[in-house]
Amino acid sequence: MTDNExxxxxxxxxxxxxRIFVERYQQMIFRTCMGFVHNREDADDLTQDVFIQAYQSxxxxxxxxxFSTWLxxxxxxxxxxxxxxxxxxxxFQLIGSFLGGSNQEASLVSASDPDNPxxxxxxxxxxxxxxxxxxxxxxxxxTAIVLSKYDDLPQRExxxxxxxxxxxxxxxxxxxxxxxxxxxxxxxxxxx
Amino acid sequence: xxxxxxxxxxxxxxxxxxxxxAYREGSLPAGIMTQVESHLETCDSCRRVLxxxxxxxxxxxxxxxxxPDPFLATRVMAxxxxxxxxxMEKVTPFPGLLRPAFIGLSxxxxxxxxxxxxxxxxxxxxxxxxxxxxxxxxDASLESVDLLSLE
Numbered sequence: 047m048t049d050n051e052x053x054x055x056x057x058x059x060x061x062x063x064x065r066i067f068v069e070r071y072q073q074m075i076f077r078t079c080m081g082f083v084h085n086r087e088d089a090d091d092l093t094q095d096v097f098i099q100a101y102q103s104x105x106x107x108x109x110x111x112x113f114s115t116w117l118x119x120x121x122x123x124x125x126x127x128x129x130x131x132x133x134x135x136x137x138f139q140l141i142g143s144f145l146g147g148s149n150q151e152a153s154l155v156s157a158s159d160p161d162n163p164x165x166x167x168x169x170x171x172x173x174x175x176x177x178x179x180x181x182x183x184x185x186x187x188x189t190a191i192v193l194s195k196y197d198d199l200p201q202r203e204x205x206x207x208x209x210x211x212x213x214x215x216x217x218x219x220x221x222x223x224x225x226x227x228x229x230x231x232x233x234x235x236x237x238x
Numbered sequence: 239x240x241x242x243x244x245x246x247x248x249x250x251x252x253x254x255x256x257x258x259x260a261y262r263e264g265s266l267p268a269g270i271m272t273q274v275e276s277h278l279e280t281c282d283s284c285r286r287v288l289x290x291x292x293x294x295x296x297x298x299x300x301x302x303x304x305x306p307d308p309f310l311a312t313r314v315m316a317x318x319x320x321x322x323x324x325x326m327e328k329v330t331p332f333p334g335l336l337r338p339a340f341i342g343l344s345x346x347x348x349x350x351x352x353x354x355x356x357x358x359x360x361x362x363x364x365x366x367x368x369x370x371x372x373x374x375x376x377d378a379s380l381e382s383v384d385l386l387s388l389e
Contacts, residue, residue: 064318068311076306081298090307097314098321176297195298223259230290231255 049113056104068097071114074197075121081192082125083132084177092128096121111206118197118207122189129181179229187222190215249273254284258291 047066055063075096079089100120107116183191186208193204201219205212254277260266261274278285307313 061318061322062315065311065315068314072306072310076304076310077302080301080304084301086304089304090310093306093310094313094317098317101314101318102321176294179294196302226294227255227258227287227291230294231287 050109053104053107053109053113056101064097064101067100067113071117072097074114075117077196078118078121078192079125081196082122082129082188084181088128092121092124096124099124115203115206118193119209122193122207126185126189176230179226182229183222183225187218187225190218191222191226194219249277251277251281251284254278254281255287258284258288262288262291262295 049067052063052066072093076089076093079092079096080086083089083092096117100117103120107113180188180191189208190204193199193207194201199207201212201215205215208215210218254274257266257270257274261271266274278288
């Protein structure tokens with residue numbers, strides 16, 4: 047059964063058919079959410095919110111784009127909203143850790159081995175700075191890189207989701223990669 | 239063309255690092271691929287940048303391989319059911335455009351009722367009229383307070 051056929055049935059009142067959509071797209075949406083929040087529990091909650099939001103907005107879906115494209119847009123917007131909210135929370139956590147004298151930095155330096163990246167990966171906290179580099183990108187660059195790296199989407203599809211041209215996606219990806227390269231290299235000097 | 243021009247340049251750290259993404263993806267033309275490889279063999283700095291990028295790929299790979307909650311679909315359907323039940327329980331007598339009008343009328347009625355209640359408790363001296371009994375009292379026939387104090 048195609049997505050559009052399913053949508054018609056759901057709009058006619060067959061609510062249970064929406065489960066098929068969830069099972070069909072949950073992995074894809076979960077992966078996108080993971081790219082933004084880097085945490086399984088948060089990604090699960092976010093994926094759930096995305097599908098509920100999609101169900102509520104289904105009468106507004108014009109079928110002008112693919113259902114998956116529309117779903118990706120909801121996922122990206124929900125993820126960015128979640129990040130904006132958690133950024134405010136993190137600010138207060140940062141103040142708390144500053145006042146409490148966090149020694150995370152020291153543990154990162156002492157535990158790492160410059161010639162063995164695998165050793166760095168052993169502990170979850172050691173890959174945190176890589177995620178920080180990704181999270182520090184501007185929202186549009188971050189969206190483009192998540193859709194490209196996590197979802198392996200072609201630039202044409204990313205352009206549709208972000209509602210920009212393919213050329214703009216290409217430029218965003220180039221800038222994002224350059225920024226990441228610089229941030230990772232700077233981080234390397236500091237952490238390794 | 240850009241790559242062709244680049245391939246004619248001598249490979250340095252900047253060029254090498256710019257090409258590392260394509261190098262990791264294996265999408266570099268053979269000539270540049272060889273130059274990047276030979277540069278990496280001799281340059282510690284670029285080799286370390288490559289290691290960092292490979293590590294970043296690995297971290298992304300780990301996150302990509304994560305599986306969602308196996309009960310996610312059940313959770314979503316339960317969430318939808320709860321929402322719909324909540325929507326059915328919440329029956330509004332004034333839907334859509336009538337709601338702002340109803341709210342406005344309610345506020346106006348509350349203000350008028352408040353004014354009415356305020357008038358009910360207004361003191362007698364503000365009423366404006368003097369009772370008949372008080373009006374008939376002749377002040378001249380009343381005893382002076384001074385007389386009372388002399389006793």
